[in-house]
Amino acid sequence: MSDCSNIEIREALPELLHGRLDAIQAAKVREHVARCAECAAELELLERVQRLYSATPAVNTAAIVAALPRPRTRRAFSLGMLRAAAAIVVLLAGALVFRAAMSGSENGKNSQVVVTPDTPAVTVQRDTPVTVGRVAQPRVLAMSLSELDDLDADEMESLLSALDRLDGAPVAEPDTLMGSVSGIGT
Amino acid sequence: MVAQPDRADDRDDRTLIERWLGGDERAATAIVERHATAIARFVSTLGERETDEVVQDTFVRAFSSFDSFRGESSLRTWLFTIARRLVLDRRRALRRRPATESLEGVELASGFTALDSIVAAEAEGQVREAVERLSPTQREVFTLRVGEGLSYKEIAEVVGTTEGAARVHYHNALRTIKDALYV
Numbered sequence: 037m038s039d040c041s042n043i044e045i046r047e048a049l050p051e052l053l054h055g056r057l058d059a060i061q062a063a064k065v066r067e068h069v070a071r072c073a074e075c076a077a078e079l080e081l082l083e084r085v086q087r088l089y090s091a092t093p094a095v096n097t098a099a100i101v102a103a104l105p106r107p108r109t110r111r112a113f114s115l116g117m118l119r120a121a122a123a124i125v126v127l128l129a130g131a132l133v134f135r136a137a138m139s140g141s142e143n144g145k146n147s148q149v150v151v152t153p154d155t156p157a158v159t160v161q162r163d164t165p166v167t168v169g170r171v172a173q174p175r176v177l178a179m180s181l182s183e184l185d186d187l188d189a190d191e192m193e194s195l196l197s198a199l200d201r202l203d204g205a206p207v208a209e210p211d212t213l214m215g216s217v218s219g220i221g222t
Numbered sequence: 223m224v225a226q227p228d229r230a231d232d233r234d235d236r237t238l239i240e241r242w243l244g245g246d247e248r249a250a251t252a253i254v255e256r257h258a259t260a261i262a263r264f265v266s267t268l269g270e271r272e273t274d275e276v277v278q279d280t281f282v283r284a285f286s287s288f289d290s291f292r293g294e295s296s297l298r299t300w301l302f303t304i305a306r307r308l309v310l311d312r313r314r315a316l317r318r319r320p321a322t323e324s325l326e327g328v329e330l331a332s333g334f335t336a337l338d339s340i341v342a343a344e345a346e347g348q349v350r351e352a353v354e355r356l357s358p359t360q361r362e363v364f365t366l367r368v369g370e371g372l373s374y375k376e377i378a379e380v381v382g383t384t385e386g387a388a389r390v391h392y393h394n395a396l397r398t399i400k401d402a403l404y405v
Binding site: 037039047050051053054056078081082084085086087088089090091093095096097099100101103104105106107108 | 242244245246247250258259262263267273277281282285286350353364369370371373389400403
C-alpha cells in the first residue's frame with residue numbers, strides 16, 4: 037500500500053477522525069479522500085485502529101472517586117496558618133520575657149549603690165515634696181529685703197557673719213521630689 | 223492544516239477543577255467520568271497489566287496536585303503524562319525485583335494481555351497484531367495520535383520528546399502497520 041504525496045491531507049486524517057477540524061478544513065479533507073485511493077485506504081485503516089482502541093477496559097469510576105483525597109477548601113485562614121500564627125505569637129512572647137529578664141539583670145547591676153563613709157544615707161518616702169540639695173541656713177535665707185530694715189546693728193552684724201560662713205551657692209538647681217529626705221548630713 | 227484545540231472541553235475541565243477546589247466533591251466524579259476511560263485505554267496499550275490500579279493512582283496523584291495545575295496543557299494531556307510516569311515507575315520497580323521470570327517475557331505478555339482483553343474480532347485481531355509489532359515508543363505515539371486524537375505538541379508533552387520526533391514516530395508506526403497488513 038503506497039502513501040499519498042499530499043502530506044498535509046495525511047496529517048489531517050487523525051484530526052478528521054476525532055472531529056478536531058473546523059467545517060471548512062473537514063470538507064476539504066473529505067473532498068480529497070473521495071478521489072484519492074491511498075488516503076481513503078489510510079483513513080479506513082485509522083478507523084479500524086480507532087475501533088480497536090475504543091474497546092475499552094472497564095473502569096470502576098466509583099472506586100476511583102472513593103480513593104481520591106478530599107478537596108482542601110480555601111479559607112481565609114486555614115488551620116495550618118492559624119497554627120503558624122500561634123507559634124509566632126508564642127515565640128515573640130518568649131523573646132520579650134527573655135529580654136525583660138535580661139534587662140532587669142542589667143539594671144540590677146547599674147543600680148548597685150556604692151556606699152562610702154562620706155555618702156549620707158538617704159531614705160525617700162513617696163508623696164511628700166522635698167528639696168534635695170544643700171540647704172544652708174534656711175532661717176536667714178527666709179528673710180525678705182523689707183525685713184532687713186527692722187534689724188538693729190547687732191542683728192545685722194550677726195547676719196553678715198552668717199553670710200560669711202556660707203561657702204557658696206548650690207552647685208545645681210535643687211530638685212523637687214515627691215518624698216521626704218531624712219538623715220542628710222548624718 | 224491545523225487542528226482546532228478542544229477549548230470547550232478544557233474550559234469545562236478548569237471549571238470542574240475550580241469547583242472541586244472550592245469543596246464541591248461531585249466535581250470529582252465528573253472529572254473522573256470524563257477521562258478515566260481514555261486513561262485506561264492508554265495505560266493498557268502501554269502494556270500495563272494492572273490498568274485499574276494505575277488509573278486510580280493517576281487520579282489520586284492529579285487530585286493531590288490540582289493546586290499546582292496551571293492549565294498550560296489540557297487536563298487530559300496532563301493525566302496522560304502522570305499515567306505514563308506511573309507505568310514507567312512500575313516497570314523500574316519490577317526491574318529491581320529479584321528475577322523470578324524473564325523481564326522481556328513479562329513486558330511482552332502484559333502487552334498482549336492488555337490488548338487481548340479489548341480485542342475480539344478477527345479483523346481487529348489483525349490490526350492488533352500489527353500494532354503489537356511497533357516499538358514501545360511508536361505504539362505510544364500512535365495510540366495517542368489515533369486512539370486519543372492528540373496533536374503532536376500534546377504527544378510531545380506526554381512522551382517527553384519534540385513535536386518533530388513525535389511526527390516521525392507516528393509515520394514510521396503507520397508504515398509498519400501498513401506493511402504488516404497489506405504486504
